[in-house]
Every structure is written in structure tokens, then in C-alpha cells.
Amino acid sequence: MNRTEPVPSGIRLQRLIQNCHTEILGREKDNDKFIHLYSIGTYWVAFEQSACLLDSIFPRCEFTLFMIPDRPDYVVMASVSNDEANNYFRKHIVCCDKSDYKVLSVLSLPARHYYRWRVDVVKSVL
16 A cells, blocks of 8 residues: 655645745735635644734734745735634635635725735744
């Protein structure tokens, strides 16, 4: 029997960022009412505006900053455990429901709130 080992979350995250950062950040441009979530195994992650919206649902989510080529500032990522996210998914409508990608519809986010939140998160992580 040939069983493949599960890919660790850190490797899945690295591949997601390397291979999909343009698409992910394109989704986040002017995003004010959807949370785009990506599974990396034991966690679900969201970026930029989606991360801000995720923080409003999961106040204990964790934040990470990273740099990507051709972008002068940090990208903000929020993560929530698989268990917490799955509990939420069972109780709410998921607009796009794939095994490794989900979209949640939420109340619109004022741009000024996002920018203030982003500055605060970057300061808190640095």
C-alpha cells in the first residue's frame, strides 16, 4: 500500500503564496464584503481585507506579515484553526464551498476601518 504523507501546513502555505499570490491579492483589491479563505491543512488563512473581516468573526485569530516580490509593503495574513473554522462553516452559509477554498459573505467593510486595522496589526506584529 502506497500512502502519501500529508503535506505540512507550512509547506502548503509557502506553495500557496508562491503560486497564487497574484490571484489572491487580485481578489482582495477593493474587496469589502467577502472573506476568501484558503486551507493549508490545520489552518484556514485569509489575506488583507479578508483577514480584517476574519478578525471580526474570530477575534483570537493569529496574524503574520510577509513580503512578496513587486510589493513594497507587508502582506497581512490571518489564520484560524481548522476546528474553529469548521464549526463556523457548519452554522453559516458558505458562498463557495471547496475543500481547500471557501468564500463567506459578510457585511460591507468601510475602507477607513480596514486601513486603520491594517496599521494596527502591522504595528502589533512588528
